[in-house]
Amino acid sequence: MKRFVAVVFLLAVAVTAQAGLDRTAVSLYGSDANPCSLTAPCATFAKAISETNPLGELIALDSGGYDGFTVDRAMTITVAPGVVVTVGQEPGVTNWAIKVNAPGKRVSLRGLMVVTKGSAMGIVAHDAAATYIDDVVIEGSACEIGCGTAIFGRRGDLFVNHARIRNVFQGINHNPLEPSTATITNTTVDQAELTGIGIDNYAKGVIRNTVVTRSGKAFSTGALTKGAKPEMTLVDCMATSSTTGVMVGNASNVHMERTAVSRNVTGVWNSGGTIFTHGNNMVSGNGTDVSGVVTAAGLI
Secondary structure, eight states: OHHHHHHHHHHHHHHHHHHOOOEEEEEEEOTTOOOOOOOSSSOOOHHHTTTTTEEEEEEEEEEEOOEEEEEEEEEEEEEEETTOEEEOOOTTTTEEEEEEEEEEEEEEEEEEEEEEOOOOOOEEEEEEEEEEEEEEEEEEOTTOOOEEEEEEESSSSEEEEEEEEEEEEEEEOOOSSSSSEEEEOOEEEEEEEEEEEEEEEEEEEEEEEEESSSSSSEEEOOOOOOTTTOOEEEOEEEEEESEEEEETTTTOOEEEOOOOEEESSEEEHHHHHHHOOOSOEEOOOOEEEEOOOEOOOOOO
């Protein structure tokens, strides 16, 4: 009996030692020696993430600059009301500020401002069932010294809402290794050297109420891998002041509805895919409005 009680006690101690918190916190005035609670916050996101239970929430309590981090579990990362949090590059890496690597899990990032340097990416949705990115600002260093992609989707579904992106190489590029979707709403991209929003390879993207300005290709899609067939749907969007408004690459399908394409060098350019338009778009005022074939599709 004593042996049984001892075993139970040891198991209880082990469970307690491993237990984290359902709600953790970071603060400029915190310490990573703390338990990362709301009343005793940690100093870094990395430490607080490690102390957060799966499906838990991490809250940034103070305005200011923090190091970047990797998310390895299902959780939500957000900021307290009125707080402005700037996230820089993750220590020890050169390719990103925030990386989501939680296979099969759902991760939510809300209210963050990400500042990238050189060719580093902002947020990399490397591997997750779904990555939700809401109310973020991503600022690059322009391209005088190299610039990266603000949001890059590699595996899993990607949801972006109310993002403001500027001075980057690519705004949002969903280029998954296997079929998945990107849903992008209420977003603005300004000055993306290559592409404002790109839907490539095995991706299906729905983009709504989104504006891209002063970019190489405002919206683009293309199959970069044999057998891939990406699809992009634009609804209530605008492409302006760019080299190309809507670029349709090989083996791609693009649907356009109530979308304005104006003041670009080339408005809509089909270089090997199929464009379906419902007759309620505005494509005018470009150097060349349409290059290639556009297919009319009726409203049903």
